[in-house]
Every structure is written in structure tokens, then in C-alpha cells.
Amino acid sequence: MLQVYNTLSGKKEEFTPIEEGKVRMYVCGLTVQNYSHVGHIRSVVNYDVIRRYLEYKGYDVYFVQNFTDINEKIVARAREEEMSPSELAEKYTRAYLEDIARMNIKTADAYCTATVNIEQMINIIEQLMERGYAYESEGNVYFSVEKFPDYGKLSGRNIEEMDAGSRVNVKEDKKHPLDFALWKKVKDDDVKVWDSPWGPGWPGWHIECSTMAGKFLGHKIDIHGGGTDLIFPHHENEIAQSEACFGEKPFVKYWLHNGTIDLSGEKMSKSLGNFYTTREVLDKYSADILRYFLITKHYHSPVEFSYEEMDKAEISFKKIRNTRNDVHQITEQIPDKSDSSFEIKSFLNKIDSFEEAFFAAMDDDFNTARALGELHNFTGEINSLINSPDFQITEETRFVLKKAEDKLNTVLEILGFSTGQKKAAASEQEQLNEELISYILDLREQARREENWSLADSIREDLSQRGIKVKDTSHGPTWKIEDDE
RNA sequence: GGCGGCAUAGCCAAGUGGUAAGGCAGGGGACUGCAAAUCCUUUAUCCGGCGGUUCGAAUCCGCCUGCCGCCUCCA
Structure with a gap:
């Protein structure tokens, strides 16, 4: 039974989608004003794993993500880069898509942007005004939080307390300090704005998510995700808008929030200027290692990013990957013998208990750290087995290890690691290469049998120079094309 | 000022009532021509502090201390 921690209730709840077998999922994307950073990618990886797991469990998942492509920041950044806001947004949207492709993120079923949905937003703002939830003031339109009794239910706040403690300068045209903008008047002559019944301007930030979630997923959705830093006010405001406009509640059944990435104890963010971009980290480490680093912690917790910890993650992840590769080498080989006295049947139990433990962890609010x-x-069990002195490759051991390998591939796939086995699509050229490498290694084995270590070592070294890593094992040499790790 | 969260070995990190997963680093063995990898073993009588509930708590309650996030753009 899958349980998820729901910010709305503050508890773990059993996950049951609104419509059986289907999951409608919306995750807040980023403001496309710059390259994505590690904090963004953590969020993306997190929901990627959640989505993969739900799909593994048989749900038909429809996944939508938005890009905020117009606001004051975009305009400011566009000036810096001397291009139009739309050009800037396009540039960084493309960069983001490149980043997530490198990270092996499954693409969303739909991506949406604010600027192509302005009409729908205006429509929703009008409905909110008609229903008395919103008012116009000097060309701006605000949502009136006092009209929405549930305001604060997600973030556990109430209007009075917030009002009392407010230290923010309040715009005088608001009826209540917490009222937030649905439509913003913009008077900048150099910037493209949109016409509206209230004059030229652009939409407030929060309305885009309500509008687009509603448009692509309907008025009630199963999962809405984002960073903990969005709980208030962004998601609180989304709830207010959507439930007030569509009249259905809850707008979102399960609110999921991931922790932030910190640097020296402070949240990594563009505004603080303390961030590592996804691409600069990926220039140093593979996507698998970054992903591993991110999911060895529970997704709620804040995570301190550092290259020291990335180095540890690299060593740790390679252990898993090496085992997978070693097992694969064995299951690919022709057995030495048809049978032997080596006892392996009991290992099947270990495969089963691993499976059980892994899925129990994932069912517990996607506890990837435990998994x-x-x-x-x-x-460790596999290594212990295949490295034991009397281990032999027989039909039987191969059969059992094949099961273990399949299990490994299944869980690595769920966690979103690259599976790396591209044997199926090997071209003729690749096959020829493989045959040549096998041939060279056969010659090297001959040299080794003759204890011609200098020749054997220089062959290994030369191959290594060409990116082919050779490893001598008790079952003979193995090789692989070096990846970028 | 308000709301929320966190505090587990040198480091990272699971664990929400039954007696401390896992990884890195370190110690000791093994395997090995070398390299790479791997295996075995070892490292917290204790979970920020003080009280309380309980047969029993890292896990529940109270207080204290420290750190962080949000309340302004933010994944």
C-alpha cells in the first residue's frame, strides 16, 4: 500500500487516486530566466522518480509542468542579456530541456507556458470577479483573501495572525495586505503587454498554475508538487483561486513538497546568487551520480550540496553499477559446466526479500534513501556470491543471476538511472568492434599465461587510453567502454 | 512578531513505541603478477539538553538550546 505525506493534512495518507488507475499530476516548473540549478533539478528528479514509481505500479500518469515565461524578473534579465523577454524565455526553456534530457528525466506529457494562456487566465479572473472573490483597483486585479474562508489551510496560517505580524510594505490599493495580484498593470513602454478588461498588463504569478492545471488536468487533480518554498504563498494562492473559481474542492488531493538544496546552510537560489547550475555539475559528474546524490536523502529534507559529498556519492553509486555490470557479464557468458555442487537455490530467497524491502521503502512516501x-x-549479497572461491558459472547459477540482474534493472529503472545496456541495437560496426576487442583480449590472455606481464599490461594500458577499460577477474577479463564518470 | 521544519557515529543518512539500515572515511584480515574491483571483520550501550508518560522511547508529551525555511521573487 502506497502512502504519501500530504502537506495539506500534515500526515502520511494512503494514496488512492480520484479516478481509479489514473493519476493527474502537476509540478511547478521554473521561471525561465536563467540556467537551471541543482535546487531545480532536485525537484525535477524527485517528481521523476515519483512518476516512474507510480507508472511502475500500473497507474496511467498524466504529468504536466509549467514554465513561467513572463514577469518582472524575466524582463530585467532580458535587458541584461539584451534580448526580448520572449527570446530570453525561449533560450532558457531550451536550456532546461537540454538539462533534463542529460539527467534522464522523462519528459512531461504536456508543458505549458503563461504567455500562451493569457486569454484563459483573463477568463478565470473575470469569473472570480463575478463571484465576488476579486476586485479591480487602479488597473490591478486582486484576489480578496477575506472572501475565501479556507485561506491558509495548506500552510497552516490564518489571516489575522499574519496581518498582525506582517513586516512587508503593503501596496495601498489592496483591501487586505495578503490580497494577491491576479492581473498586474504594467506601464513599461519597452515591454510587450497584453490587453485586458482592466487595461494593459500581464497576469499575476499564481494564476497561471490554476489556469493551466485546470486546462490540462481538470478541476480536481491528484498530485501537485513543488518545493517547500512554494507552499506559501504560491500554492496557498493556487488553492484559493482554483477552489473559488471552479467551486470544487479539494483542488488537489495530495500536495507533495520537496526540500530545498542549501549551500553553507543557506538555500540555494537565484536571488541569493549562491547556486551551481545543473550543467556545471554535469560537466564534472555523470547524471547518474548527481541523481544518486539527490535521492540518497529523503525528498522532504533540505540537502546541503557540496562536491565533497558528490565524490562520496560517486564511489557509492559505482559500487551498485559495478555489481550490475559484473552480473551482466556473467549472465552473458556460456556456462563452463552444466552443473556443479555449488549451492545457489537459497539465493532466490534473497532476491525475494530484497524486492520486498525495496518496495516497502518506496511505498513509504517514496523513501528512496531507505530503498x-x-x-x-x-x-553486497550478489558480490559475496559471485566472488566466493567456489562459485562457478553453470546453467543454474546463470539462471538465478539472471533473475537478480532483472531485479536490479527494474529498480534502477524506477529510480531513473541509465540502464546502459544498449546491446540490442548494436550495429554491425559495433559488433565488429566487439569482436576485435575480444580478439585482442584473447591475445593478451595468451601473454598472461606466458607471464609476459609487460606486454599484457601495455595492452591494457593502450586499450584504456582508447577508452576501453579492462578488468581481470577470476572468470576471465571483462571490458567496457568508459563512461564519462 | 506569526507559521512550519530539523537536530542520529569523523562525514552523509534511514529509522515515529520493542531495544540503532545503508554509504563514505578509518582499523584488522582475505583475494590478487600488477591494475581495478570484491569479500570478511571492526568503529554510536546510544540518538542536541532536561524532565515526564510507559513493562519498554531515538521514536509519544512538556520545557530548554541550536540551526533552517516561509511570511518579498524562488524548485
Whole structure:
């Protein structure tokens, strides 16, 4: 049974989608004003894993993500880069899509942007005004929080307390300090604005998510995700707008929030200027390692990013990957013998208990940290088995290890790691290459048998120079094309 | 000032009532021509502090201390 922590209730709840077998999922994307940073990518990886897991469990998931492509920041950044806001947004949207492709993120079923949905937003703002939830003031339109009794239910606040403690300068044209903009008047002559019944301007930030979630997923959705820093006011305001306009509640059944990435104890963010972009980290480490680093912690917790910890993650992840590769090498080989006295049947139980433990962890609010711990236990068992002195490759051991390999591939796939096995699509050229490498290694084995270590070592070194890493094992040499790790 | 969260070994990190997963680093072995990898073993009588509830708490309650997030743009 899958349980998820719902910010709305503050508890873990059993996950049951609104419509059986289907999951409608909306995740706040980013303001496309710059390259994505590690904090963004953590969020993306997190919901990628959640989505993959839901799909693995058989749900038909429809996943939508937005881009905020117009606001004051975009305009400011566009000036800096001397281009139009739309050009800037396009540039960084494209960069983002490149980043997530490198990260092996499954693409959303739909991406949406604010600027192509202005009409729908205006429509919703009009409805809110008709229903008395919103008012116009000097060309701006605000949502009136006092008209929405549930305001604060997500973030656990109430209007009176907030009002008392407010330290923010309040715009005088608001009826209540917490009222937020649905439509903003913009008088900048150099910037493209949109016409509206209230004059030229552009939409407030929050309305785009209500509008687009409603448009693509309907008025009630199963999962809405984002960073903890969006709980208030962004998601609180989304609830207010959507429930007030569509009249259905709850707008979102499960609110999921991921923790932020910190640097030296402070939140990594563009406004603080303390961030590492996704691409600069990916220039140093593979996507798998960054992903591993991110999911060894529970997704709610804040995570301190550092290259020291990335180095540890690299070593730790490679253990898992090496085991997967070693097992694969064995299952690909022709058995030495048809049978032997080596006892392996009991290992099937270990495969089963691993499976059980792994999925129990994932069912517990997507506890990837625990799941990875179980994975390490399992790879340890496998290594212990295949490295034991009397291990032999027989039909039987191969059969059992094939099961283990399949299990490993399944969980690595769920967690979104690259599976790396591209054997199926090997071209003729690749096959020829493989045959040549096998041939070279056969010659090297001959040299080794003759204890011609200098020749054997220089062959290994030369191959390594060409990106082919050779490893001598008790079952003979293995090789692989070096990845960028 | 308000709301919320966190505090587990040298580091990272699971664990929400039954007696401390996992990874990194370190110690000791093994395997090995070398390299790479791997295995075994070891490292918290204790979970920020003080009280309380309980047969029993890192886990529940109270107080205290420290750190962080949000309340302004933010994944």
C-alpha cells in the first residue's frame, strides 16, 4: 500500500487516486530566466522518480509542468542579456530541456507556458470577479483573501495572525495586505503587454498554475508538487483561486513538497546568487551520480550540496553499477559446466526479500534513501556470491543471476538511472568492434599465461587510453567502454 | 512578531513505541603478477539538553538550546 505525506493534512495518507488507475499530476516548473540549478533539478528528479514509481505500479500518469515565461524578473534579465523577454524565455526553456534530457528525466506529457494562456487566465479572473472573490483597483486585479474562508489551510496560517505580524510594505490599493495580484498593470513602454478588461498588463504569478492545471488536468487533480518554498504563498494562492473559481474542492488531493538544496546552510537560489547550475555539475559528474546524490536523502529534507559529498556519492553509486555490470557479464557468458555442487537455490530467497524491502521503502512516501540502503544490501549479497572461491558459472547459477540482474534493472529503472545496456541495437560496426576487442583480449590472455606481464599490461594500458577499460577477474577479463564518470 | 521544519557515529543518512539500515572515511584480515574491483571483520550501550508518560522511547508529551525555511521573487 502506497502512502504519501500530504502537506495539506500534515500526515502520511494512503494514496488512492480520484479516478481509479489514473493519476493527474502537476509540478511547478521554473521561471525561465536563467540556467537551471541543482535546487531545480532536485525537484525535477524527485517528481521523476515519483512518476516512474507510480507508472511502475500500473497507474496511467498524466504529468504536466509549467514554465513561467513572463514577469518582472524575466524582463530585467532580458535587458541584461539584451534580448526580448520572449527570446530570453525561449533560450532558457531550451536550456532546461537540454538539462533534463542529460539527467534522464522523462519528459512531461504536456508543458505549458503563461504567455500562451493569457486569454484563459483573463477568463478565470473575470469569473472570480463575478463571484465576488476579486476586485479591480487602479488597473490591478486582486484576489480578496477575506472572501475565501479556507485561506491558509495548506500552510497552516490564518489571516489575522499574519496581518498582525506582517513586516512587508503593503501596496495601498489592496483591501487586505495578503490580497494577491491576479492581473498586474504594467506601464513599461519597452515591454510587450497584453490587453485586458482592466487595461494593459500581464497576469499575476499564481494564476497561471490554476489556469493551466485546470486546462490540462481538470478541476480536481491528484498530485501537485513543488518545493517547500512554494507552499506559501504560491500554492496557498493556487488553492484559493482554483477552489473559488471552479467551486470544487479539494483542488488537489495530495500536495507533495520537496526540500530545498542549501549551500553553507543557506538555500540555494537565484536571488541569493549562491547556486551551481545543473550543467556545471554535469560537466564534472555523470547524471547518474548527481541523481544518486539527490535521492540518497529523503525528498522532504533540505540537502546541503557540496562536491565533497558528490565524490562520496560517486564511489557509492559505482559500487551498485559495478555489481550490475559484473552480473551482466556473467549472465552473458556460456556456462563452463552444466552443473556443479555449488549451492545457489537459497539465493532466490534473497532476491525475494530484497524486492520486498525495496518496495516497502518506496511505498513509504517514496523513501528512496531507505530503498537505496536495501539496494546496497542486495548488491553486497550478489558480490559475496559471485566472488566466493567456489562459485562457478553453470546453467543454474546463470539462471538465478539472471533473475537478480532483472531485479536490479527494474529498480534502477524506477529510480531513473541509465540502464546502459544498449546491446540490442548494436550495429554491425559495433559488433565488429566487439569482436576485435575480444580478439585482442584473447591475445593478451595468451601473454598472461606466458607471464609476459609487460606486454599484457601495455595492452591494457593502450586499450584504456582508447577508452576501453579492462578488468581481470577470476572468470576471465571483462571490458567496457568508459563512461564519462 | 506569526507559521512550519530539523537536530542520529569523523562525514552523509534511514529509522515515529520493542531495544540503532545503508554509504563514505578509518582499523584488522582475505583475494590478487600488477591494475581495478570484491569479500570478511571492526568503529554510536546510544540518538542536541532536561524532565515526564510507559513493562519498554531515538521514536509519544512538556520545557530548554541550536540551526533552517516561509511570511518579498524562488524548485
